[in-house]
Amino acid sequence: MKNYIINNHNEIRILFFILFLFLFMYLEKKYPMKDNIKIFSLRLINNFILFFLNIILLKILLPFLAVTFSIYISSNNIGIFNIININTFITLIISLILFDLTIYLQHFLFHKSSFLWKFHRVHHADTDLDVSTGLRFHPVEIFISMLIKFLFITIMGPPVLAVLIFEIILNTSSMFNHSNIFLSNRTDLFIRKFIVTPNMHRTHHSNKFDNQNKNFGFNLSIWDIIFKTHKYYNTENLDNLKIGINEFCSKKELWIHKILLQPFK
Ligand SMILES: [Zn+2]
Numbered sequence: 072m073k074n075y076i077i078n079n080h081n082e083i084r085i086l087f088f089i090l091f092l093f094l095f096m097y098l099e100k101k102y103p104m105k106d107n108i109k110i111f112s113l114r115l116i117n118n119f120i121l122f123f124l125n126i127i128l129l130k131i132l133l134p135f136l137a138v139t140f141s142i143y144i145s146s147n148n149i150g151i152f153n154i155i156n157i158n159t160f161i162t163l164i165i166s167l168i169l170f171d172l173t174i175y176l177q178h179f180l181f182h183k184s185s186f187l188w189k190f191h192r193v194h195h196a197d198t199d200l201d202v203s204t205g206l207r208f209h210p211v212e213i214f215i216s217m218l219i220k221f222l223f224i225t226i227m228g229p230p231v232l233a234v235l236i237f238e239i240i241l242n243t244s245s246m247f248n249h250s251n252i253f254l255s256n257r258t259d260l261f262i263r264k265f266i267v268t269p270n271m272h273r274t275h276h277s278n279k280f281d282n283q284n285k286n287f288g289f290n291l292s293i294w295d296i297i298f299k300t301h302k303y304y305n306t307e308n309l310d311n312l313k314i315g316i317n318e319f320c321s322k323k324e325l326w327i328h329k330i331l332l333q334p335f336k
Pocket of ligand 1: 178
């Protein structure tokens, strides 16, 4: 079973991606948080073009991605978990938690470094939020993020299955927490005890600097609580937040060529 999953990791990832993409898009249509999303089609088309461009660029630039890289690391017994002998299930859980912490710290770094912010700002410049925003990242950010994953895998030597599960969770949680799905204050407060909700992440996408430096989590919400970067708005106040970056909020900035060149302005 484990070998079957690892041998078919690309197909499994694509299957989960398509399944959750359509599920979240359906929920956005049925229970929208905001039902007046501006320039919807133009945003959606260009965000998806960027997403597919990133897949092609990664394939060209790197000989392998996170799962394939972890197969190599595992088979060569590199990394802490491959040296010390702990129960496989415990290793899997610890790997998933530490992987998530790494992504939290990476996100924090992309906000604090002025060089990295130029690239991460592209993601924040989306003028509204929906599933497609969760796929809108500049190729340089995607590339640096992959190198950070390689570094984590080399140091920790997590099980290959943990890397595959984490890649699926990260992709799914990114689509979920950027989605335009309505959650009542009560549901939101309950879910955000465990994972990052769309309401929680919407605060992070506000055009206000103070809000952008809150709610860095992508999956587990505990990191924002531990590192005191958590901020709560109820749905009524969330509605008044302006989303995006003031300098890049015009319609023409939504086109793919503008998105790609934005960090160099
Ligand atoms: Zn951010």
